[in-house]
Amino acid sequence: MRTRKTHQTELVMQVVSALDHPTAGDVLGAVHKEDPAISRATVFRVLAEAAESGELQRLVLAGSSDCFDVTLGRHAHMVCRCCGAVSDVVIDDTAALEQGAVPVQGGRIDACHVQFFGLCPTCNQEPN
């Protein structure tokens, strides 16, 4: 757990809140606009610790790099197949899906991860 309040951590957390589902790289870019002296390791470390402590949610997505989300409640995500943007999706409970799932070789299912692909609002309105 983090015991001291530092300029670096404050800035990272502020930037994460300001951006929409940023990757660590996105956060690093935005942080560097404010203070280029902050190191890459610090940004990755602060994000990892915030995710660890539950202050943020780390989104581990198929085919994208990890994103960070300030919305903590259970919800799913959509990855735009045009620009890669990640956005929130409200879904029904997946209990039924999990109930109906049969592990062919056996074993036990614990959890279910659902992720959508599609077009974000911006790309959906473009002529292509």
Next chain:
Amino acid sequence: MRTRKTHQTELVMQVVSALDHPTAGDVLGAVHKEDPAISRATVFRVLAEAAESGELQRLVLAGSSDCFDVTLGRHAHMVCRCCGAVSDVVIDDTAALEQGAVPVQGGRIDACHVQFFGLCPTCNQEPN
């Protein structure tokens, strides 16, 4: 499309069929037991091309490196949270889930990716 039949491609495809959901690294390891002269680039390239042509399915999973599957039909996968092994899971149609999904910021949902986590048969039987 591949027009020539080579020793390297034959060995890679044979190894993929023999293994269960191998990663490119797994395939490389197994290929090297037979012929250490085959290069990493060749293994990655052959796998990518086979996936591209539909001969194999590339599984892009959240939190794991890509795996290759000789089973082509639509099915889901379970990742063992103990050993990381990937195994097949038969699931119900996800159309209902997709129907009930609401993109909070708007946009359009195209596809749905479902992935399970749990214990593979082996890890499920261990005392821990």
Next chain:
DNA sequence: TCCTTATTGAGACTGTGTCTTAATTATATC
């Protein structure tokens, strides 16, 4: 057998994420 060109091997390169270590600095205590 010879030629053409598809395929390969080697290794550079990229992106994402982690780890190590010495230097810095936030905060408690005086």
Next chain:
DNA sequence: GATATAATTAAGACACAGTCTCAATAAGGA
């Protein structure tokens, strides 16, 4: 306000998965 100490940081090495380039090799048709 000054000092001590231990948490935090900066820098950069490292690891891993995957891609790309390009000269060398070899498959298969003529």
